[in-house]
Amino acid sequence: LAKTTQPISMDSYEGQEVNITCSHNNIATNDYITWYQQFPSQGPRFIIQGYKTKVTNEVASLFIPADRKSSTLSLPRVSLSDTAVYYCLVGLSMNRDDKIIFGKGTRLHILP
Amino acid sequence: EAGVTQFPSHSVIEKGQTVTLRCDPISGHDNLYWYRRVMGKEIKFLLHFVKESKQDESGMPNNRFLAERTGGTYSTLKVQPAELEDSGVYFCASSHSTGYNYEQYFGPGTRLTVT
Numbered sequence: 392l393a394k395t396t397q398p399i400s401m402d403s404y405e406g407q408e409v410n411i412t413c414s415h416n417n418i419a420t421n422d423y424i425t426w427y428q429q430f431p432s433q434g435p436r437f438i439i440q441g442y443k444t445k446v447t448n449e450v451a452s453l454f455i456p457a458d459r460k461s462s463t464l465s466l467p468r469v470s471l472s473d474t475a476v477y478y479c480l481v482g483l484s485m486n487r488d489d490k491i492i493f494g495k496g497t498r499l500h501i502l503p
Numbered sequence: 504e505a506g507v508t509q510f511p512s513h514s515v516i517e518k519g520q521t522v523t524l525r526c527d528p529i530s531g532h533d534n535l536y537w538y539r540r541v542m543g544k545e546i547k548f549l550l551h552f553v554k555e556s557k558q559d560e561s562g563m564p565n566n567r568f569l570a571e572r573t574g575g576t577y578s579t580l581k582v583q584p585a586e587l588e589d590s591g592v593y594f595c596a597s598s599h600s601t602g603y604n605y606e607q608y609f610g611p612g613t614r615l616t617v618t
Binding site for chain 1: 546562594596607
């Protein structure tokens, strides 16, 4: 599975757009890029998944350049409730039996 | 639709005792996973059921851990005897076997403290 590198922590302010970049230089052709979010005292929660270019849903956008060696999770107009750990995962294909291998994630702290 | 539920939410036991954790997946989800996070470490995969069968148990740390999934519905994870290093948060997740998007739905976790 491709190794990922993402910042350990980030701070931002309410109302701002937050971009978290993840590097995955060894991504394989069949690999998808998936982001999970984890609030304190809760289990991780799926946010978004993509393969290339841009994916957008009601929570976030995911930008993937043509070489797919990195990806950026974009959270529009964050609020205090977006304070959480965000995990970038690479290697999950369309095979629904894949286990998730979590890294350390990015601890995002939203300030008032 | 009810989410993944886990019981208990918190368990405190003494070293050498037995504890059984329970997970109820989302109805209709064939895939059920157990993960855990021990103090200061990353969330680690333990095992994966497809219905009642163990698909992958490569993450089980040792034979003190026993997971079952009776009838392909709820699952239990028994730790016997518990050791201090078993303390941590145990997560259960479930997912569909068919469909387009990949997504595992996690429960809130069971915090296990072994003293």
